[in-house]
Amino acid sequence: MNWKSKQVLVTGGASFIGSTLVDALVDRGAKVRVVDNLSSGKLENSQAKIASKTVEFLHRDLLEPGVADEAARVAAGLAARAALSVGAADRTAARLLALLGSF
Numbered sequence: 533m534n535w536k537s538k539q540v541l542v543t544g545g546a547s548f549i550g551s552t553l554v555d556a557l558v559d560r561g562a563k564v565r566v567v568d569n570l571s572s573g574k575l576e577n578s579q580a581k582i583a584s585k586t587v588e589f590l591h592r593d594l595l596e597p598g599v600a601d602e603a604a605r606v607a608a609g610l611a612a613r614a615a616l617s618v619g620a621a622d623r624t625a626a627r628l629l630a631l632l633g634s635f
């Protein structure tokens with residue numbers, strides 16, 4: 533796929549894996565927007581690219597109405613809650629995040 537000038541939304545893009553994907557997309561010429569609430573992700577993972585405005589960073593919670601509606605041609609959804617360490621109530625919240633954060 534030719535990523536040059538493609539607009540890509542990476543949810544959870546401040547995570548370790550998300551920031552690696554962001555780097556790979558930027559290297560390929562994509563215009564990347566990251567939405568992350570920094571609940572477990574770290575801004576320093578993409579700090580240099582955000583500072584240089586290579587990456588647009590939105591510090592937002594995807595469970596807030598309207599946040600997930602921000603348009604992108606391709607969305608890579610990596611926003612997540614670690615399923616192995618949460619109880620039943622949190623598993624429901626994790627599923628909500630996966631659904632509302634992606635569609």
Ligand SMILES: NC(=O)c1ccc[n+]([C@@H]2O[C@H](COP(=O)([O-])OP(=O)(O)OC[C@H]3O[C@@H](n4cnc5c(N)ncnc54)[C@H](O)[C@@H]3O)[C@@H](O)[C@H]2O)c1
Nearest residue numbers: 544546547548549568569570571572573593594610611612
């Ligand atoms: N680490 C692994 O071994 C592994 C394996 C397979 C899949 N994954 C998936 O890769 C992705 C990244 O995982 P990771 O281990 O790098 O870190 P992670 O699971 O901590 O990443 C989740 C990211 O989502 C953000 N986030 C959580 N809730 C949010 C919300 N409501 N709104 C906005 N952002 C929110 C967090 O701040 C974090 O940056 C996840 O989707 C995970 O399920 C990870």
